[in-house]
Amino acid sequence: MLSDSTAKMRCRMRKQLFIKRNKVCDLSLALALAGLIFVVVDAELTALSTDTNITKRHPISLLLRSLCLISTIALMASLVNYHAIEVKIALIDSGADDWRVALTTERLIKLAIELLICAICPLPGTGMMSWPFIHPENRKVTMVDVPVDVILSVPMFLRSYLLCRFMVLHSKQFQDAATRSIAALNRISMDFRFVIKTMMADHPLRVLIVFTVSYWICMSWMFTQCERYDGRVPAEHYYLNSMWFIMVTFMSIGYGDIVPNTYCGRTLSITTGIVGAGVSSALIAVISRKLELSRAEKHVNNFMADSKLTNQRKNAAASVLQETWFIHKYKMSCTKGDDLRLRQHQRRFLHAINEFRRIKWDQRKLQEKGNSLLDVGKLHNEMHETLWEMHRTQDQFIAQVDLLTQKIVELQNTLLMQQQRGYLPAPNAACLPLTQSTSSSALLHIPVPHGSTVAQFDSSNLPPCP
Template sequence: MRCRLRKQLFIKRNKICEVSLALGLAGLIFVIIDSEITASNGDSNFSKTHPISLLLRTLCVLCTIALMATLVHYHATEVKIALIDSGADDWRVALTTERVIKLAIELVICSICPFPGTGMMQWPYIHPDSRKATMVDVPVDVLLAVPMFLRAYLLCRFMVLHSKQFQDAATRSIAALNRISMDFRFVIKTMMADHPLRVLIVFTVSFWVCMSWMFTQCERYDGHLPAEHYYLNSLWFIMVTFMSVGYGDIVPNTYCGRTLAITTGIVGAGVSSALIAVISRKLELSRAEKHVNNFMADSKLTNQRKNAAALVLQQTWLVYSNFFINKILQIFKIKFIHKYKHSCGKGDELRLRHHQRRFLQAISEFRRIKWDQRKLQERGNLLLDVGKLHSEMHETLWEMHRTQDQFIAQVDLLTQKIVELQNTLKQQQHQQHRHMLQNPSQSYQRGMSSAESCESGLILPQSTLITGQPTVTLPMVPSLTTLPVRSTTASAVDFADIPSGSTNIPRVYPDNGYIRL
């Protein structure tokens, strides 16, 4: 019953969200139409006192009132859902301070709208040439129309409630188990992970159009340019400010326009950073592509290493052949180069230095190639180590689960054996008890014989308790400590360590006044 009621409330909440979004957009459209037909551009015959303008603003007020009612209804539905989730009965339990503050903020944002009879106001206009401020007449509807774009949060709520992640019950359950809230941040991050370019393009175009219209409303009432020029200039200014270019050919002349320019710059910086991150992630090579590039680079470095080694040998042979072969043939042993420096000509010495430089360069090149091969191998090992670590973790977890299952099976078997042992002991006790109840005389005779055996064999007696019958107290054997042994008592003997009922009890023999066991 509770699940069915909760599902019905979920469907109802989605419908309320759709209605609130439609009312918010309808009021915004009425305001845009009213602002465009009553703009002071000299070509319009409408004014703020025209019946059409009054009708449009009246419709906007009615939509705003209906929107506020739907917001209250929406939060009331959320309170009911919270009551079902918590199992409480009183609605004041789910009505938290955070929810009240959130409702108050939403009502304040959505209550802002132009209404009939607002009139005109004056605000400063800064001339771009002289930089002097003059007061111009501006309708009050401009200040009330610009904040109406804050109703865009209703679109964010609509996206959350109609997303695949929120509508799927399994996804919501998994998110709840992992302590992840299904809010707008989670939905937009998921969309950015799946379709990053599409999300950024849609947001950029929407933000560009909305901010251009608001900037036009702030800058159009000086009366110096036609209306179409204001729109084109606003589109250009918002785009260059959004991209953090700022040519300076168009500047805002009102404080409202400057505020919008600052907001555009901040949002544009964030979107540009996100775009760079998305492009960087798209340009990153996959693991297979990295393996291909590593293989090609390794083949290239191997060939270069072979060529460098061959060059080292070649230069070594040239140095050797130019200056040592003749001397070796003469003296049959190798001499150092500096010993024959004076015997060589100028050309031979220059040729020697040239081959020595080539020889050292070949050695350096060979070492550099070896170092590049080592770095490439480490980079390839890093890719392999990640996959190897993943496989080892998977094998370790599988082995842990298998060991845990075996341990649980052994514990279950041990528990079963303990239960069987307990049942066996209970059956034996029950049989002994029933036998004692049926033959009480034999139990008494057995107790007397035990007492006699205690007297003869020094067996410690035990009292027998017969359930359901009077308690039979057997005569106790006198303690050995009271028996005289050559005028000496066996006080040094401690029978506390002898278990009761034991038949292997050593006898006590007197030996020269001492107790010998």
């Protein structure tokens, strides 16, 4: 059993580790973005070498790639520090003393994958490589020279998973201790899935718009890196074409005016199509939910429809009575030409009856639709009223029992006082009065049928007390 001082010390250490973990996560994200910015600037400067005169062997390019390498090494160290803090938090939660208890195989695999993803970066002094290029005219495959930095810079966007971790650790749900406790009691993990679901529930359109625009920009740059080294079009013209191709592929349109000519571009286009299908389905679900009527709006529409059907039913009933009176009138009349009017009013009578039946059927369907809206609320109200009535009856019963017990105690005290004054003889053990410790079950009234021997047994048949 832990003492109060030990528990307080562990809570304090856990809080400090939480704050330190957030700072390490912020540092990791900053280092990842810094390395990515260095790579993007270096790739753009060297791709526009005809205007900037900066090649891969230029000191500026070597400096940028060296800074990217340094930031990558610092990023890997911060990742190791982050998982070390996770192990310390797990030790405090489990109460173990050895760090190897919290260092599970799953955590080691996760650390290895993160280090492998973040270790990818362009190195200073990398040269050129050849990869296949498919000509769109004759579909002939030729080999073109591409910098090795292209192969190493495109996978660097996988570092964006650190942004997901940043969103989780800085979310309102994760920072609130009460929310974390409730989630733990309900066996809900406070991970990125829960956070993104909460954001989609609160601000769905904002989340989808930000994700879509960010995805378009990143994929357009990567697609440009894969496609612009064929030497046919100036490098700066590829950005607009890449943005157009990514947007069209994202929306699953595909006009065919721009096609990927490398296997890298084809891989990115397939990925864009898959992600676009998911985002499009989510957007359709959000729009359909926004267009759906609320409960209050449905109640208003049902009330208006019910009022309209009620008026129509009254008019149909009046038409039935009116046509009935006309039929009776022309049946009793002997004027020439009344037979034609009689048939006409009989047809109107049948039409009024059918219209009355149709309106009744529409009212029945509207009532069933309204009952489906009110079932849950009505059931909740009925349950609340029933429970309230039960509590009220129980309180009344307890009050009556307490009052009866009080009266019996008063009667007992009165008998004891009379006995002490000499008015009554001292009772023996068989004639002791009820004490205050008498249970309430002994005070319950038991109904006895008339005519039984128990009903005829009264106080006159009791044996005298000595």
